[in-house]
Amino acid sequence: MKFRGKMAEYHCIRKFYAIISSIAKIAKTCVMRLTVDKMYLIMSELNNVVGGPAVWGEIDQENFFNEYNIEGVTPEHNEIYLEFSPDKMFKTLTSLKSPSVKGLKMKLTKKNSIPCLTFEVDLPSIVESRLCVHDIPVQVVPRRCWSEYEAPILPPVHVSLCLPDLKVMKRMIEKYRILGSTVAIAGRRDGSLSLKVESDEVVVASHFKNLRIPVSRSNQMPWIMLEGAGVDSATVRVDLKRLNQFLCSEQLVPERSIANIVDNEILHIMIVTHDLALQFFLPRTSKN
Template identity: 40%
Template sequence: MRFRGKLVEIGCIHHFTRVIGTVSKLIKQCVLRITPANWYFILSEKLVNGGVQIWCDLPQGHFFDEYAMEGVCQEANEIYLELAPENLVKALKTAQNAKWIKIKLTKKNTPYLTVEVDLPTLSAHSRTVVHDIPVYVVPRRLWPEYEEPKLPDFDVSIVMPQLKLLRNIVDKMKNLSNYVALSANQNGEMKLMVETDMVSVSTHFRDLLNPAVNRGDDSEEPDPEVFSEARIDIRKLAQFLVGQQINYTRVICNIVHRRVVHFLLLHDDVSLQYFMPVVAS
């Protein structure tokens, strides 16, 4: 089992750092799945127990100039590592002016993801900083727990307003309640509402885009005016909005009425899925 990759282009280094920074803001511990074509950052908690699920997909060819890996065996050419993404961010932050970064899997009594950073100097001598990030190798029998989440049949799919605007609104709403009702319809409308015994506050958005919703052959088209709603933890929503460090081209919110909220964040070379559980009224 081997892995070695090298980033040279400074723009790729910065973008890679921002992506990992976003992941670190959302989760403390995750599984890094390394394949010949992609890196995946995965968190798989049970939604029914109030957990969240995250699936972040990075095509390695968009970031790495050199990339070589050898999985656990020929039939399963993949590597699964459990790590704290914050440790990887700390290593990458020392590389903002680096000539190159090498990331490799090493073993020094225990497994590490070793990050080597070649920094510029005023002399002819090179200056290399090495970070050893402890990892746990996930055994193959546990891999099925980290498969890509299956998407349910959504009742509503809507393109969200600017995240910065939503962040400001949610930041004010979280001082009023622990929960927010997020609702939308297929007519381009979305609402955020908090209610207490003393006050009810809501924000409305109109003229948003509705991506097509895939439905079964026997499913009837719902009334586009009807709202589907999900009551969620407002602090988890705020954490999700604050953690974004990438200018996504599109952020889509999918809702299964009173069951789950699914956020899909899309960039040219990155996609991030975030499943947020619904809280009972």
Template identity: 40%
Template structure:
């Protein structure tokens, strides 16, 4: 197995750093899948057992000037690694205003992702800062455990309001309860609710719009559902807060799919990044 890549453009480097920063705030460990065309950051906790799920996809051509990959075999030209994204983010932070950044898979005392940062220098000698990030290589027999999640058969799909505004609301609500009810309908309305024995608080959002999933012949959400009927999901407010607090991607589109009393599926889209995040409901 071999992997090496090089990044020269400062804006691409800063954007990649923001993506990894977001991932590091969402999970302590994750899988990194490397293919010839894409990078995937994956978190496959058992959603059915209360864990969250994550799938972040990046097109390597939009970030890297050079990208070489030799997978485990000719027919399986991929590499799966387990890593701590916080360690990768710390290495990338040192590359601010760097001339270039190189990433490669190496074998030190253990398998590592080695990040070499070429920094500006007043002399003719380049300054190179190297970081070795330990990783675990995932054997091919376990790859099937990390498949791309399918879009759930949701009841309602809605565009999200400003993530910053939504975060401010959730930050205030977390002092009132450990749980939050998120509900929405096909009329572009969404509510965030806290209900306890002592207090009931609701924040209303209107005119958000609903994504046009599928064509008019498809069986998308709302086909057999009253557009005013709310689909709702009761979630752990800390998991929702963690998702909102970690966003550094600045998505052009942010959507939410709700499967009533089962799961909330968030989708953030940028021109070269897509991030999916799954939060299971609680009773």
């Protein structure tokens, strides 16, 4: 197995670091799936009702890497699965925060018989460029376990809405956490969305109206809409802490943020930019 990639544009390097920062706040472990066309970031430590990963990220390598080469497990299975700690990667790669980063190289290496993702950060100095090298230990996921990281399948969706500004939602959810541990999210196909927190002392709700409805086109959305008479609203109660963690992805400045509700079952959030798609699967909770 071999992997080597190079980023030369500063905005790509900073965005990659922002992605690592976001997933570090969501899960303790992550699997990086490397294919010829894409890099996937898969988090499965959270159990959920749809089975499989709780977070599914897709990065189009052509929009990030100037050079990208991979030799997978076999020619027939030209992929590599690597498990790593997002928090450790985020804390190690602090040099990527420098506004003067000139380039970033990633490669799969072995240090003292331990597989690593090695990052070479090209930084300027007074005389010449200097190279800052970071080795992040990883575990190679054997092919017999790959089926555990297949793309999740979402049940038919009752309500699909474009979310308001994620920064506004995140501030609201952070305040709600003082009041309770869960939030009931209700959506209607007329473009309205409400978030309600209940406790023994108080009931607090926020309402959004006139939200855009995503245009569903065949084979272009990772979900299907449930059709039929009387299907115009849906509600699901989810864990506030987990929802707040997912909303940390607002730092990626998404072009679209979509919420799909499967009534009394699951909240599916999709964050989309021109080169990245992040899907979050948040199951209903039985907490009060």
